[in-house]
Amino acid sequence: MAGWHALLACPHCGAELAEAGGALACASGHSFDIARQGYVNLLPGDATAGTADTREMVGARSAFLARGHFRPLDAALADAVVSAVGAAEGCVIDVGAGTGEHLAAVLERLPGRTGLALDISKHAARRAARAHPRVGAAVCDAWGTLPVRDGVAAAVMCVFAPRNAPEFARILAASGVLVVVTPTSRHLQEIAGPLGLVSVDPRKEERLETALGGHFERAATRAVEREMRLSREDVLAAALMGPSAHHLQADDVESRVASLPEPIAVTLSVSVSTWQPMPGR
Ligand SMILES: C[S@@+](CC[C@H](N)C(=O)[O-])C[C@H]1O[C@@H](n2cnc3c(N)ncnc32)[C@H](O)[C@@H]1O
Ligand SMILES: [Zn+2]
Numbered sequence: 493m494a495g496w497h498a499l500l501a502c503p504h505c506g507a508e509l510a511e512a513g514g515a516l517a518c519a520s521g522h523s524f525d526i527a528r529q530g531y532v533n534l535l536p537g538d539a540t541a542g543t544a545d546t547r548e549m550v551g552a553r554s555a556f557l558a559r560g561h562f563r564p565l566d567a568a569l570a571d572a573v574v575s576a577v578g579a580a581e582g583c584v585i586d587v588g589a590g591t592g593e594h595l596a597a598v599l600e601r602l603p604g605r606t607g608l609a610l611d612i613s614k615h616a617a618r619r620a621a622r623a624h625p626r627v628g629a630a631v632c633d634a635w636g637t638l639p640v641r642d643g644v645a646a647a648v649m650c651v652f653a654p655r656n657a658p659e660f661a662r663i664l665a666a667s668g669v670l671v672v673v674t675p676t677s678r679h680l681q682e683i684a685g686p687l688g689l690v691s692v693d694p695r696k697e698e699r700l701e702t703a704l705g706g707h708f709e710r711a712a713t714r715a716v717e718r719e720m721r722l723s724r725e726d727v728l729a730a731a732l733m734g735p736s737a738h739h740l741q742a743d744d745v746e747s748r749v750a751s752l753p754e755p756i757a758v759t760l761s762v763s764v765s766t767w768q769p770m771p772g773r
Contacts, residue, residue: 548742549737573602587634607626718760
């Protein structure tokens with residue numbers, strides 16, 4: 493899928509990138525290899541990737557999503573993007589896209605649209621590049637200047653991932669929308685305590701307003717709450733795919749999971765919010 497290269501900007505000088513001989517290069521000669529797996533690494537050389545999902549976390553996420561327990565989330569996310577995008581021109585960019593499966597679900601509802609998956613983890617980008625025939629994937633830091641041209645996105649999505657409001661506003665077209673998925677404090681509550689998972693800040697919604705306010709206005713919010721019936725294997729994957737995996741020991745989690753009932757009823761509880769760029773931003 494080559495069209496997505498035209499969405500990108502050089503991380504060093506901001507110029508357009510063009511493909512030449514298996515690499516993307518700008519007119520000033522900054523060049524980035526396209527990996528065999530189809531993604532391009534646009535992280536400047538000195539960047540660190542401390543929060544990047546590891547190979548094991550990405551594997552756990554892929555296994556968990558394949559079980560379909562988050563399908564109601566994908567349906568609500570796709571509803572929000574499809575209804576907000578309307579006829580607006582542009583691609584769909586998923587920041588902190590992980591395996592790219594949410595983006596793939598959205599693109600299935602938007603025939604002909606191109607998707608771009610951005611993530612700081614090369615393991616995630618590798619999977620995302622294969623998530624859908626219309627998805628391209630790049631490695632970058634969502635907290636820095638995104639290697640994306642101004643105003644190319646009809647929609648930016650951010651699902652359980654870092655939110656850089658000024659950059660989201662810059663890459664969105666004037667009529668574009670931002671769709672954000674955040675967990676509520678009830679999300680995965682039945683396993684969070686027993687497994688020692690990082691708990692969700694009960695003031696998350698307030699923090700979201702603070703992070704996005706000044707650049708975006710909230711247009712709509714939808715709550716998605718369901719009971720999932722999870723096997724022990726599902727619970728293990730859910731624990732090892734999330735941010736807690738950065739500090740948990742896999743064998744310790746495994747022994748805790750072994751003492752849980754099976755199947756176990758676990759809450760999926762997220763908020764899907766749609767935001768419009770503030771006029772005159
Ligand atoms: C909790 S996962 C969510 C992944 C995906 N959105 C999903 O819901 O399946 C967070 C993702 O953000 C990525 N991430 C963390 N810090 C990042 C950063 N500074 N820039 C870009 N991506 C980042 C991680 O590598 C990981 O894939
Ligand atoms: Zn350059």
